[in-house]
Amino acid sequence: DSGVTQTPKHLITATGQRVTLRCSPRSGDLSVYWYQQSLDQGLQFLIQYYNGEERAKGNILERFSAQQFPDLHSELNLSSLELGDSALYFCASSVEASGSAEQYFGPGTRLTVT
């Protein structure tokens, strides 16, 4: 158990819908990262927040957005869902924001878009 929690574990929804994925970082970690894992793209970095502020952006679609709240939990919002958005979405957290920081991963949310 990494100490990072993600809810829900599974999510099944239809195309065009909007969903919210939630992540609670390890106690004391200020940085939260979101990754998408799919069969064709592998593990791709989406976005990072540090202490409530967006710190880095990766291959995140405009239909996707995220935020980190004062209690440091984070939410990833996916809208106008397409079949290709079906994937495993991971949240990770670290104490620092640098590239050397060890990232601890949650168990993931499996999103299925039908």
Add this chain to the structure above:
Amino acid sequence: AQSVTQPDIHITVSEGASLELRCNYSYGATPYLFWYVQSPGQGLQLLLKYFSGDTLVQGIKGFEAEFKRSQSSFNLRKPSVHWSDAAEYFCAVGALRGNKLVFGAGTILRVKS
């Protein structure tokens, strides 16, 4: 830009045999290198990391990895594989001024008895 190549998609080894998983990276400066393991239905667990210093690093579960700058490699090794090591292994690179991890495509390890 950083990139990571794991040339082997699948590897099968016998239980008790030694293991080496290959990882090559591309990065202009000194990289931060990581190996993660993902068991089916689970998140990623950090096995070990290299930042600087001794090029042979020890990790959890009996794994070790060796950083070779001249070959841009960071191969993962284990002297004797156990059936519970069957999983997918990911090599990743981080950058000092970057924040994200860039992952390789992963290597699926199968262990036969």
